[in-house]
Amino acid sequence: MRTIPLVMEQSALKKTHLYNTHLSLGGRMVEFGGWDMPVLYSSIIKEHKSVRTSAGLFDISHMGEFLFEGPDAKKFLNIILTNDLSQLESGQGQYTLLCQDNGGVIDDLYAYRLEEDRFLLVVNASRIEIDWMWIRSQRNANYKSLDLDMTDISDNYSAMALQGPNSSKILSFLFPEILTLQKNNISQISFNNEAIWASRTGYTGEDGFELITPNIQAVELWEKIFKGGQSLGLAPAGLGARDTLRTEAGYSLYGHELNSETTPIEAGLGWAVADHKINFLGKDTCVTQKKDGTSRKCAGFKMIGKSPPPRENYIIFDSSEDKREIGQVTSGTLSPSLGYGIGLGYVESNYAKPGTSIEIEIRNNRFPAEVVKRPIFRKPD
Amino acid sequence: MSDIPTDLKYASSHEWVRVEGDTATIGISDHAQQELTDLAFIELPEVGLDLTAGDSCGVVESVKTASEIYAPISGEVIEINDALQTEPGLANEDPYGEGWFYKVRFAIPDEIQDLLSPEDYTEQVNI
Numbered sequence: 001m002r003t004i005p006l007v008m009e010q011s012a013l014k015k016t017h018l019y020n021t022h023l024s025l026g027g028r029m030v031e032f033g034g035w036d037m038p039v040l041y042s043s044i045i046k047e048h049k050s051v052r053t054s055a056g057l058f059d060i061s062h063m064g065e066f067l068f069e070g071p072d073a074k075k076f077l078n079i080i081l082t083n084d085l086s087q088l089e090s091g092q093g094q095y096t097l098l099c100q101d102n103g104g105v106i107d108d109l110y111a112y113r114l115e116e117d118r119f120l121l122v123v124n125a126s127r128i129e130i131d132w133m134w135i136r137s138q139r140n141a142n143y144k145s146l147d148l149d150m151t152d153i154s155d156n157y158s159a160m161a162l163q164g165p166n167s168s169k170i171l172s173f174l175f176p177e178i179l180t181l182q183k184n185n186i187s188q189i190s191f192n193n194e195a196i197w198a199s200r201t202g203y204t205g206e207d208g209f210e211l212i213t214p215n216i217q218a219v220e221l222w223e224k225i226f227k228g229g230q231s232l233g234l235a236p237a238g239l240g241a242r243d244t245l246r247t248e249a250g251y252s253l254y255g256h257e258l259n260s261e262t263t264p265i266e267a268g269l270g271w272a273v274a275d276h277k278i279n280f281l282g283k284d285t286c287v288t289q290k291k292d293g294t295s296r297k298c299a300g301f302k303m304i305g306k307s308p309p310p311r312e313n314y315i316i317f318d319s320s321e322d323k324r325e326i327g328q329v330t331s332g333t334l335s336p337s338l339g340y341g342i343g344l345g346y347v348e349s350n351y352a353k354p355g356t357s358i359e360i361e362i363r364n365n366r367f368p369a370e371v372v373k374r375p376i377f378r379k380p381d
Numbered sequence: 382m383s384d385i386p387t388d389l390k391y392a393s394s395h396e397w398v399r400v401e402g403d404t405a406t407i408g409i410s411d412h413a414q415q416e417l418t419d420l421a422f423i424e425l426p427e428v429g430l431d432l433t434a435g436d437s438c439g440v441v442e443s444v445k446t447a448s449e450i451y452a453p454i455s456g457e458v459i460e461i462n463d464a465l466q467t468e469p470g471l472a473n474e475d476p477y478g479e480g481w482f483y484k485v486r487f488a489i490p491d492e493i494q495d496l497l498s499p500e501d502y503t504e505q506v507n508i
Contacts, residue, residue, distance in 0.1 A: 044444045045419045240445055306466070308422045308442055334421035334444050363424075363440065 016061035017158045017218040025236050033126030035062040037239050044240035048336040051204055051245055052379065054233030055164030057226055058242055064128035065157050065212060066121040066135070070148030073119050080138055080281055081111060082264055084274035088113040093184045093199055095272050097264050098123075098131060103285025104260040105267070107131050108252060110201060112186045120186070120197070122212070124254045128154055138281075158218035162225060163208030163237075163245075170229035171198075171209055178209065192217055203242065205249030205375055244333050247342060250300045250374025256312060256330045257298050257344055265289035266346070267298045268374070296327065297352035300376045303341035303360070307367040309334040310343040310360050317366060319357040326351050329360065337377045347371070383412035383506060386477055390493060391502035392453035397477065398496055405454060405493070408481040409441065409472060412506045417443040420469040425461040425483050432456060432485060434492050439482065441472070454492040456485035 013036035022029065027038030038059065040047060050056045068077055074085050083096035093112035097105055107127040112120040123131050132152050139150065162171055172179050175189050178198055186199035194217050202208035213221050226234065243253070252258050257267055264273050265286055273286045303310060310332030318324045332343030343360075351358060354373045359366040385391075390398040395413035399406040414420065422442040432438050432452040439450040461483045464471055472480035487493065497505065 039445070040418060043419050244444060308424065308440070308447070309444075311447060334442075336444070 014062070016059055017215045018059045018061060018160070018222055021219055021222055022059065022236075027236070027238060030239070032239055033062060033124070035125055037062060038236075040238040040240045041236045044238070044244060045336045047235055047237040047241035048244050050233060050235035051164040051206060051237055051241060052337055053165070054235070055162060055166040055170055055208075055229055056204075056235050056237030056241065057222065057229070058161040058163065058237050058239075059159075059222075060161050060210065061158035061218065062125035063159055064123040064125065064131070064152070064154040065159075066123065066132065067151045067153055068119040068121070068148055069117060069150075070146075071117055072146035073117050073148040073150075074113075076139065076143055076146050076148055077111065077119055077121075078277060079143070079279060080135060082273040082280060082282060082286065083111070084277055085111060085113060085119065087274075090115050091185050091187060093186050093201065095269075097269060097272055097282075098134065099264065099280075099282030099286075100260060101281055103263040103265075103282040103289070105254075105258045105262055105264060106134055106260065108254055108258055108269070110199075112197075112199065114186065114188070114197075120212075122159075122210075127254060128152070156215060157212050158215050159210060159212045160218075160222055160225070161202055161204075161208060161210045162229075162234075163202045163204040164206050164234075166229070166232045166234065167206070167208040170225065170232055170234055173228040174224055181209075191221055196221070203249075203251055204245035205251075205377070206245075243331075244336055247331050247333050247344065248335050248337055248375065248377035250344065250376050252298070252344070253331060257346075262298075262346075263289060263294070266294045266296055294349055296346045297349045298330070298344060299347050299352040299371045300344055300374045301342065301358060301360075301369045301371050302335075302338070302376060304368040304370055307341055307360075307369075308362050309341040310345075310362065310369070315361045316345055316347055316351075316369075317359040317361060318351070319359045319368065323359070323366075326358070335377060341369075342372075342376045383410065383415055384477070385410065385412070385499050385503050385506070387499045389477070389499065390453075390496035391499065392451065392496060393502075393505060394451045394453070396450060396453045396482075398453050398493065400487075400493055403486055404459065404484050405456070405487050406481050406484050407453060408476055409450065410502070410506075411476050414473045414476045414480070417441060417446070417448065418473075419444050420472050423465045423469045423472065423482070425465065426452075426458045428458050428461060430458045431488075432458060434489075441469075450482065452485075453496060454485065454487050455489050456487040458483050459486050460484040
């Protein structure tokens with residue numbers, strides 16, 4: 001048996017402020033987006049199930065945070081982001097995308113309106129530098145006269161996600177005020193006299209919260225949540241479970257479903273593109289594609305019958321007589337909730353309809369699969 | 382710490398070999414299953430297949446990764462553990478018992494001498 005080495009050069013990897021906490025919890029550390037992160041503590045399947053049935057606590061400190069402040073902050077952000085920040089009141093957030101002029105996706109992110117003229121962007125770990133360079137170059141080249149300050153605060157803040165049906169109960173032990181926080185909303189709360197942000201958001205398809213805290217409070221906040229949640233079945237959860245959970249939920253991951261060669265419309269994220277805005281980067285492509293359609297689309301699928309789990313880069317074929325190649329898998333895994341293989345991939349658009357039969361090639365054999373609606377897994381009510 | 386039974390032979394690629402008469406049973410070591418974690422799918426060689434030592438003869442897939450398994454010795458596959466098809470987790474729970482992979486009628490007895498002793502394998506795993 002030969003396993004693929006998971007670890008890059010250890011010394012070059014960045015560590016979050018919770019690194020030692022992960023080690024003491026038995027976390028197995030791997031490289032992710034330049035960071036040394038826990039892929040699992042006990043088992044991906046167990047951690048996944050903890051999140052679906054109780055709660056899981058994830059370190060997401062590797063993600064980046066940018067602050068935009070000033071009278072023109074909204075104007076500038078509404079030019080560089082696809083969604084419409086005008087729809088947000090103070091304390092609300094939205095999923096949005098950062099695109100090139102041609103519509104190619106630079107990153108997908110969450111944008112929060114903290115106050116009337118103050119915005120927080122939470123971006124992918126592997127894209128922090130690229131996003132920041134892009135945003136700065138846009139500002140300097142085209143929008144120098146606008147009145148705003150922008151700061152990359154990624155290095156000063158840690159973050160964690162508490163996800164699962166017991167999340168609100170667990171977090172309310174520490175912060176009773178979070179019980180009234182609505183989905184996608186953000187609120188500043190006080191922890192050890194430091195201001196932290198709590199948002200009711202996540203990447204698992206479950207109810208949950210994401211907490212952004214000054215680095216100095218990260219360990220204590222984690223430990224307090226962890227201790228308070230243990231009697232309710234809270235488990236530390238690694239990137240492995242984060243990935244299986246988001247795949248079941250059908251969420252895109254940058255570098256898989258999204259890259260500079262894909263557009264929001266192809267990815268099925270047209271709902272996060274506000275075409276009514278007068279202008280924004282990528283508008284022409286997005287509007288045209290919404291009107292005329294695209295040649296390929298991102299689709300969720302499930303394996304039918306006994307099959308190895310699908311994996312990224314496996315080829316997707318038509319299942320009718322001509323057996324033509326029609327696409328490629330971008331994410332695939334065994335679904336711990338469903339017990340069979342599921343995935344996301346790009347297929348020619350006429351194959352993207354739920355119910356369409358397709359085949360996935362796995363080690364020179366073809367296995368039957370079916371396109372399904374996202375989320376791929378939905379909990380019974 | 383992983384379990385390395387002293388009555389078995391090992392391959393550096395983490396398979397174990399149990400010799401009984403002219404047949405050998407093959408599986409993956411406790412260390413290997415710990416590294417892989419939750420096994421999601423196991424693909425075994427077909428009965429009747431003639432394997433040469435070093436051949437890729439199957440695949441073990443965890444939730445996260447797919448890894449090949451290699452034939453530690455040459456010989457004809459005479460039996461496979463069908464239970465693994467429906468319950469791959471057996472190789473996690475009982476890697477040296479219920480979680481065995483396949484049996485061969487071995488072709489070259491000398492190959493068994495060339496496998497790692499439990500002591501040598503322990504040393505490899507602990508580095």
